[in-house]
Every structure is written in structure tokens, then in C-alpha cells.
Amino acid sequence: MRKFNFCSGPAAMPEAVLKRAQAELLDWNGHGCSVMEISHRSDAFVELAESAERKLRALMNIPDDYAVLFCHGSATHQFAMIPMNLLADGKTADYLNTGIWSDKAVKESKKFGQVNEIKALVERDGVFTVTDRSEWKLSADSAYLHYCPNETIGGVELHSVPVDGRVLVADMSSCILSRPINVRDYGLIYAGAQKNIGPAGMTIVIIRKDLMGKASARTPTLFDYKVLADNGSMYNTPPTWAWYLADLVFDWIAEQGGVQAMEKHNAAKADVLYACIDSNPFYRNPIAKPFRSRMNVPFRLHDEALNDKFLQESEAAGMLALAGHRSVGGMRASIYNAMPMAGVQTLIEFMTDFAKRNG
Ligand SMILES: *Cc1c(COP(=O)(O)O)cnc(C)c1O
Numbered sequence: 515m516r517k518f519n520f521c522s523g524p525a526a527m528p529e530a531v532l533k534r535a536q537a538e539l540l541d542w543n544g545h546g547c548s549v550m551e552i553s554h555r556s557d558a559f560v561e562l563a564e565s566a567e568r569k570l571r572a573l574m575n576i577p578d579d580y581a582v583l584f585c586h587g588s589a590t591h592q593f594a595m596i597p598m599n600l601l602a603d604g605k606t607a608d609y610l611n612t613g614i615w616s617d618k619a620v621k622e623s624k625k626f627g628q629v630n631e632i633k634a635l636v637e638r639d640g641v642f643t644v645t646d647r648s649e650w651k652l653s654a655d656s657a658y659l660h661y662c663p664n665e666t667i668g669g670v671e672l673h674s675v676p677v678d679g680r681v682l683v684a685d686m687s688s689c690i691l692s693r694p695i696n697v698r699d700y701g702l703i704y705a706g707a708q709k710n711i712g713p714a715g716m717t718i719v720i721i722r723k724d725l726m727g728k729a730s731a732r733t734p735t736l737f738d739y740k741v742l743a744d745n746g747s748m749y750n751t752p753p754t755w756a757w758y759l760a761d762l763v764f765d766w767i768a769e770q771g772g773v774q775a776m777e778k779h780n781a782a783k784a785d786v787l788y789a790c791i792d793s794n795p796f797y798r799n800p801i802a803k804p805f806r807s808r809m810n811v812p813f814r815l816h817d818e819a820l821n822d823k824f825l826q827e828s829e830a831a832g833m834l835a836l837a838g839h840r841s842v843g844g845m846r847a848s849i850y851n852a853m854p855m856a857g858v859q860t861l862i863e864f865m866t867d868f869a870k871r872n873g
Contacts, residue, residue, distance in 0.1 A: 518857035521835035522666055522810060522848040523688070524708040529852075531762045550755040554748055563746065566761035573764060573773055576697050576720060583719040583739060584747040584757050589687040589706035591737075592717060593619045596660065596683055596702065597626035598733045600725060605657040610634050610676065612644055613665030614841065615685060623660070626730075630656065635670065642668065643802035647676060656680065658701055664689035664807055666709070667839040669799070669846065671807040675699045681725065688809050690718070691767060692851060693777035701725050707756055709809075710850050712763050716756035767851065776851050783849050783858045784808040790862045796869035814844040820872055821845070831864050833857075 519526035542549040545558060552559055567582050576582060585591070596619075601607050606628040609620045612635045623629050630653045634645045652659065658681040664671045666688040675682065681701035690705035697703065702721045708714040719739065726740040735741055741749050767776060788806060791797040791813050798814050799806065815824060821837075824845065828836050838844040849858060 515832075517832045517834050518853070518860055519834040520847045520849070520853070520857075520861070522709070522839070522846060523706070524714045525710075525848055525850050526852045527712070527759070528763065528766045531759065531766050534762055535759060549758045552754075554751055554754050559754060560746075562761055563748070563752070563757060566757060566764060569761065569764035569768065570718070573691060573767055574695070574697055574720070579723050580697060581719075581721050581723055581726065581739070581743040583721065583742045584752055584760075585717045585719055585742060586715070586736070586750075586753055587717055588714070589615075589685060589704060589717055590618070590622075592685070592704045592719065593622035594626065595737045595739070596658075596704075597623045597629075598737055599729045599739050600681075600683070600702070601627035601657050602728060602730070603627070606630050606653045606655070608632060608652050608656040608659040608680075610650070610659065610661040612662060612672070613668040613670050614839075615665055615667065615687070616660070616662040619660055619662070619685060635668070640800060641802050642670060642800055642805075644670065644672065644805050650677075652677070652680075658683045660685070664692075664809055666807075666810050666848075667812075667842060667846075669801055669807040669810045669812040670805050671809070672805065681722075687717075688848075688850070689807075691773055691776060692780050692809055694773045707760060709848075710763075710852075712759035713756050716753040716760065718760075770851075779855070780808045780849070780851065783853065783855055784811065786862060787811050787847060787849065787858055790865055794866065794869050796873050797865065809850055810846055810848050812838055812842065812844055812846040817872075818844070823872070824868060827868065828861075828864055831860070833861055833864065836861075 539548050570582060608630045611617050611620055611631055611633045620631050632650045635642060636645055660683040661676055662685040683702045684700055686703050687706040688709045691710050704717055704719045707716040721739055726743055729738045791799045796816050825837055836845050838846040847861060
């Protein structure tokens with residue numbers, strides 16, 4: 515039986531997408547083989563690739579002066595690719611540090627150039643919050659400002675664009691397609707696929723075209739955005755299976771009503787789950803309300819000795835992967851686009867009942 519899967523990533527996929535992929539696995543569109551068994555240079559695959567890009571452009575309203583790249587690998591690869599491509603010698607990049615992922619991006623970028631790190635996450639009376647913009651010491655002339663709109667592990671989300679008038683680079687791995695955004699606010703957006711797009715192994719990069727073509731001379735060919743853009747993300751064999759599944763997920767999001775509908779759906783799920791946590795002294799979420807994530811909801815039991823029992827019983831009740839990240843402990847419910855409201859309701863009922871029985 516299929517269970518409600520709260521895994522932070524690789525995360526649950528829409529059931530309709532899995533069924534369609536299953537139905538097409540042995541014979542894709544009458545080609546007599548699966549999509550992962552045909553040449554990426556074939557007309558059929560190129561058509562699929564282009565249609566996936568068109569669908570993503572439509573969903574996110576991506577302007578023509580932005581390139582969309584379907585890259586190999588993970589968001590972590592981008593931590594290196596971004597400074598290789600955008601951080602010229604003698605320039606500085608600003609990095610906002612609001613949690614574990616942006617911290618990793620900072621550490622990697624320092625291998626490639628001058629970095630001004632702004633530590634913006636602070637703990638006040640046991641509650642984590644993001645400092646006010648007026649406290650950030652941005653450099654006068656930075657190449658770009660990197661930030662992570664949704665910190666997947668901490669459950670910290672910046673719900674609006676943090677600064678304007680700068681080249682913004684955003685790690686949207688765990689929030690892409692979860693709400694409408696204005697792509698023009700950004701120079702570069704990237705997202706590993708395995709949270710809101712598809713399977714692991716592919717990362718989508720949306721980059722303003724004028725930012726490409728300036729990679730340092732030592733940049734490996736495949737790490738140069740310009741090379742990827744000039745070759746339709748097919749300089750080498752692309753991750754064709756992941757690309758295909760992303761195309762199906764884009765269809766599914768459009769069928770649901772697009773990113774506007776996703777935003778409503780995600781806000782509704784997060785609202786009821788935070789309300790459950792806040793109204794029950796048995797549970798606690800440690801993030802200041804304006805910065806709570808709609809995608810990843812961490813929470814703690816008032817008695818941590820009950821953690822194992824909570825995890826065993828929730829799994830027996832049909833809910834997977836509620837353990838928090840190994841670095842922070844506690845619990846975390848990841849409720850990306852594909853998590854139905856019924857999953858969140860099931861979790862809330864379980865949490866309420868568990869608190870009653872163990873409180
Ligand atoms: C999951 C995640 C990453 C890392 O993704 P990998 O594919 O494992 O490199 C980076 N940033 C954010 C915000 C994430 O959620």
C-alpha cells in the first residue's frame with residue numbers, strides 16, 4: 515500500500531505521474547521501448563526536452579532573455595558552478611547564511627573567490643529568526659547575492675525577495691514551483707529536482723542570458739552555463755529519465771491550476787499543521803512565525819524520550835520519514851506540492867491522538 519511520504523528528499527512524487535510513467539515504461543508513445551532507452555539526439559526525445567522547457571517557462575512565466583538549463587547532478591554541484599561562472603577575479607560575492615544549505619554554499623564558494631558572508635540567522639529565547647535587512651553588511655559592488663529562500667533542514671523560509679537592485683542567486687531546491695515568483699527579480703535560480711520536480715540526479719538552472727559566457731578559463735566544459743545553453747543542455751548525454759519525469763510533473767502542476775493553485779494548496783496545508791503544533795503544548799516549532807517554511811515543518815515533542823515511539827507509531831499508521839535531519843534531530847514533515855491535504859490531516863489526527871495518549 516502507498517503511504518503518505520513526508521521525506522525531505524528524494525520526496526514523494528504525484529501519484530498520477532508515477533502511474534503514467536508506469537503505463538509508458540515498456541512502450542513510450544508507440545516507440546516500442548521506454549523513454550530511457552532512446553537517443554537523446556532523436557527527434558522524439560528532443561521534442562520531449564523542448565516541450566518540458568516550454569511547460570516550465572509557462573508555469574513560471576520565464577522571460578525570453580533567461581535560459582533554462584537541465585543540468586546533471588545536484589544542487590551541491592551548483593554551489594561550485596555559480597562562483598566558477600559568476601565570480602570574476604577581484605570581485606566579491608555576498609552570501610546570506612540562513613541555515614545549513616546556505617552555509618554549505620558559502621563554504622564551497624570560498625574555494626573560488628572573494629566571499630562576504632552575512633550571518634542572518636539568529637536564535638532569540640529559543641526561537642530562530644532572520645535578522646532585518648538593515649543589519650546586513652552587503653559589499654558595495656558585489657558580483658551577486660546568493661541566498662536560500664527555503665532552508666529545507668531548519669524549516670526557515672524567506673517569503674519575499676530580500677533585496678533589490680542586485681544580481682540575486684537563489685537556491686530554490688525545496689521551494690521551486692510551490693508559489694508564483696517573479697523570475698525577473700533574479701539573476702539565477704537553481705533547484706535540485708528531487709523535492710518538487712522529479713527524481714534525483716538533475717538540477718534545473720534558470721539564468722539571465724547576459725550573465726553567461728564569463729566563466730573562468732579553468733571551468734570544466736560541462737560546468738560552463740554557456741556551453742550548456744548553446745547545446746540545449748545536451749553537450750553530453752543529459753539525464754533523460756529525470757527530464758521525462760519532470761515533463762510529467764509540469765503537466766500535473768498545470769492540471770492542478772499552476773503555481774497559483776500550488777500556493778493555495780501549500781499555504782492551506784502549512785496553516786493547519788502549524789495550528790496543530792501551536793495549539794498543543796506537547797509540540798513546538800522553533801522558527802519565528804514570519805519565517806516559517808511552508809514546505810518543511812520541523813517540530814519537537816515536549817519529551818524527546820518519546821521520539822522513537824512517535825516515529826514507530828506514525829510509520830505503523832501509514833506515514834513515512836517524519837524524523838528530522840540527522841544534524842538537528844526532532845521531527846520534520848516535508849509537505850511539498852505532491853503531498854495531498856489528506857496526508858497532512860492524517861498527520862494532525864495522529865499527532866493529536868499521540869499527545870493525548872502520552873501527555
Ligand atoms: C536538498 C537541498 C540541497 C542539496 O541537494 P543535493 O541534490 O543533495 O545536492 C541544496 N539546497 C537545498 C535548499 C536543498 O533543499
